[in-house]
Amino acid sequence: QVQLVQSGAEVKKPGSSVKVSCKASGDSFTYYALTWVRQAPGQGLEWVGGIIPLIGTPNYGQNFKGRTTITADESTSTAYMELSSLKSDDTAVYYCATMVATAFDMWGPGTMVTVSS
Amino acid sequence: DIQMTQSPSTLSASVGDRVTITCRASQSVSLWLAWYQQKPGKAPKLLIYKASTLESGVPSRFSGSGSGTEFTLTISSLQPDDFATYYCQQYNSYSPTWTFGQGTKVEI
Numbered sequence: 001q002v003q004l005v006q007s008g009a010e011v012k013k014p015g016s017s018v019k020v021s022c023k024a025s026g027d028s029f030t031y032y033a034l035t036w037v038r039q040a041p042g043q044g045l046e047w048v049g050g051i052i053p054l055i056g057t058p059n060y061g062q063n064f065k066g067r068t069t070i071t072a073d074e075s076t077s078t079a080y081m082e083l084s085s086l087k088s089d090d091t092a093v094y095y096c097a098t099m100v101a102t103a104f105d106m107w108g109p110g111t112m113v114t115v116s117s
Numbered sequence: 118d119i120q121m122t123q124s125p126s127t128l129s130a131s132v133g134d135r136v137t138i139t140c141r142a143s144q145s146v147s148l149w150l151a152w153y154q155q156k157p158g159k160a161p162k163l164l165i166y167k168a169s170t171l172e173s174g175v176p177s178r179f180s181g182s183g184s185g186t187e188f189t190l191t192i193s194s195l196q197p198d199d200f201a202t203y204y205c206q207q208y209n210s211y212s213p214t215w216t217f218g219q220g221t222k223v224e225i
């Protein structure tokens with residue numbers, strides 16, 4: 001079974017970009033669908049987008065189209081989520097997760113992204 | 118986009134109670150509905166997928182039912198470890214996109 005390790009917490013200025021990584025270990029990375037979900041402080045879960053490394057074409061939630069880029073590097077079993085034009089509303093914990101039967105079964109520990117001037 | 122509405126937002130219960138949480142979709146999602154449990158400071162945990170399939174390792178006191186636009190998560194006998202926030206999630210195969218409900222906090 002796969003384990004997911006995410007990059008560390010980030011503090012960013014408004015208008016800048018952040019790139020969060022999610023490294024998979026323990027199983028073949030290529031055939032997993034990987035997805036990103038965020039959670040603002042005290043709020044619910046929001047789907048950001050996802051990718052199947054074998055296929056390579058990501059898809060995004062409506063609120064994230066145009067300023068989010070999700071990629072996957074099969075050689076290092078690592079997925080990335082880059083969010084640009086950051087606003088204070090983007091302050092949240094960003095989780096990566098694998099998918100089975102359209103549900104998200106294995107989750108990373110989360111990466112806190114703080115956007116503050 | 119498909120909207121998901123959970124009820125109630127907060128639920129007060131006691132150990133041993135039977136608890137039911139409802140999730141309604143703004144249009145049919147067939148059986149593409151999952152339930153998660155989240156505790157403070159932790160990542161969500163998958164409980165149920167495809168509306169009623171219990172994830173491996175999840176206690177059998179959890180069950181899911183429903184199809185189309187109305188779904189329920191039932192905890193048959195609430196245990197101390199079950200006090201948490203629960204989320205439903207739908208998958209829209211036409212987009213494809215995923216949407217979460219707003220969450221139900223189960224508290225004492």
